[in-house]
Amino acid sequence: MHPLRKQRLQLVILLVAAAALVIGLVVYMLRENGNFFYTPAQIISGEAPQSTFLRAGGMVVDGSVLRSDDSLWVQFKITDGVEMLTVEHTGILPDLFAEGEAAIASGKVDENLVLQATQILAKHDEKYTPPEVADAMNAAYKAKQEEQGGSYK
């Protein structure tokens, strides 16, 4: 082979290898660090994996918030209108966290199907509902309607 061509070929092979490495790394990191969103119904039905980091969201059930007297431990339930998921967290809750409002919890689901959350997010603005929660609620609502009466149509 012509030396110049050989040099070019080497360069191309090097570039392809580097690109493959980078793409592989990106895909791997996205898989490792991408947190999936699940609805309470999906978690209760066992569809969501246990002991992987995930996010779950729904409306905080009225009267479900329990606090410890001597620590920052808190427990509450969130619902998508179908199932209720228990969430436990130790720490400070965000300002806009309230019963009857949307919240997203991220953490791991334990063997009792309780979400041990490391972070709780509430909406940023009173008018705002996180799109994931809105979608989950809508889907649950539709599913319920279909169950109750296909006779509607």
Place this chain on the structure above:
Amino acid sequence: MIAEYGHVALIVALCLSVAQAIVPMAGSFAGYRTWMRLGHSLALGQLVFVAISFACLTTAFLQDDFSLQYVADNSNTLLPTQFKISAVWGAHEGSLLLWALILAVWSAAVALFSSHLPLVLSSRVLSILGAISVGFGLFILLTSNPFARILPFSPTEGGDLNPLLQDFGLIVHPPMLYMGYVGFSVAFAFAVAALIGGQFDSAWARWARPWINSAWVFLTIGITLGSWWAYYELGWGGWWFWDPVENASLMPWLVGTALVHSISVTEKRGAFRSWTLLLAILAFSLSLLGTFLVRSGVLTSVHAFANDPERGVFILAFLGLVVGSSLLLFALRGPVVQRQKGDAEAVSYSGLSREMMLLLNNVLLISAMAMILIGTLYPLIADVLDLGKISVGPPYFNFFFVPMTLGLMVAMGFAVFSRWKKTDANMLLQKGMVPFLISLSAALILPLFLAESISWATYSMTAVITLGASFWVVTMSLEDLWQKLDRGSSKAASNVSSRLKSLTKLPGSYWGMQVAHIGIAVCALGVGLSSVYDVQKDVRMVPGDRVEVAGYEFTFDNLSFVQGPNFGASRAQISAYKNDRLVAVLHPEKRKYEARNQVMTEAALDAGLTRDLYVSLGEPLKGDAWAIRLHVKPFVRCIWLGGLMIGLGGLLSVMDKRYRRRRKPSTQSSTRSKAAATEATAQ
């Protein structure tokens, strides 16, 4: 009536921008100088009308005109006056109007300060800016009109501005950020004009450079202010969340940084031509992408105000049009620009040279941007493809961004010593010897003293790496500066005054580079050390309690109730002691804003160069108890100090004398040879 005047002014501005988009461009092809000159007057006229429109909206806010939907949603009679003004850009419609205003300001600035440019070039630049403002004008008028009325039943009281935004940070952060975002439109317009004309040389780079640098300065300051605002106002002490909207501002900044470096090669050496043009197009495209991400409501974020598919579709279409057409133009004309008549001798440089160093800088910056782009868009793509709802967390971004930044810093140290065309590797190694030893010893020794106790358990490798990289950049920069002074002074060298005299002889762009590079080191130091030595405790406290955090004793003294203009607040008094000496008295608040019935945490902090004490009130628990977050954050100030230094560096570079010398367009070619000559003597 005032709102209607504002609306009409906006429509007039749109008409003017249509004319600005068409007439000068047509004139530049037909060769009508009067048509070309018209662009300048139209740009000024457009500024006047957009400013009138903006003033009308501001007046509506000041007069509490709640018959305007936008005012009713974002203001309140009790809102303090300065926040009534900043509320103008506190939500979607008004922030777009601010965008339009800033675009008009940049266009008018181009019109005013382009008398030394060839008329064909300046008229085309203005025409392209006009086309962009047509897009934004239509967007505002068709989908996001801030002057829409609620009639006949208008409310008597407004819904108030989001409490998070009632802050000094919001007064300054968005205008700065937009000055940067929109400023890249000028770079974009210059690039497209160069592609249309097929002419792009060192003189062009010299004209475009101050514009690009100033936009970059604004963006730098804007991002820094945003991070600082998030730190003290969101209440929980984080300063960067890899939130999609933050990423949306960081991506144009990274490309802008690459552009700032690449255009210096184009100016000084005539190389990297098409690459520079591509970066200019990319920087503005990413600014538009940022607008799309923020404004379309596709993202869950602090900055997402509303879900409105119509707006999203409009911006996406506009983005597609701008990016598509400019890239098509680039594909067609790029090769023409790269191989220009008159410079038959190819611009050559060896494997180790300043060009290569700057290329490495560009490769790293663009790769970092690409990683962030993938991480930001992946959840959207996954959602569209029904792969599930995913969010990409900080570990992904840190994994890529941190090593790339370190790589940049290592290269940065060598780069200041590298020469154009060819650099001697031995020379670099020799210059690097002393700084390397200083950085190595600082990196190994200082972590011993920064940690609470001297032991292996608290000895942090992250701190070692951070300190090493930062000291490396600073010592290399200082060594270069020292040698420049040595060379500048006369034979009776060593006296101090002559060295100091030669300080003033160094060009502004050199100072700019030094200050900005040291700024990067300071910022990295802040990021690294604050993340290693940050101590945070969430505790339950009743008045009288005492808690120890990282050598500081915090006492919860008392709790009182205070009444603000539009909120009521529980205010705690917390004293911080070190070695039984009172260091600071902090007053964190939990506010309840009456109009929205919204609760907000107002953190209290005692700022210092080496550490911040940061206290915020969580929520009231049973009895007198409160959940309280106590933070000791070493060196966190350095993050924003570094950011400001980077911005200052850019500013020094903009003020470099050589951009202020005005030349007649006819001396274009002699300019280039002169530039080459000055460059040769400078080296």
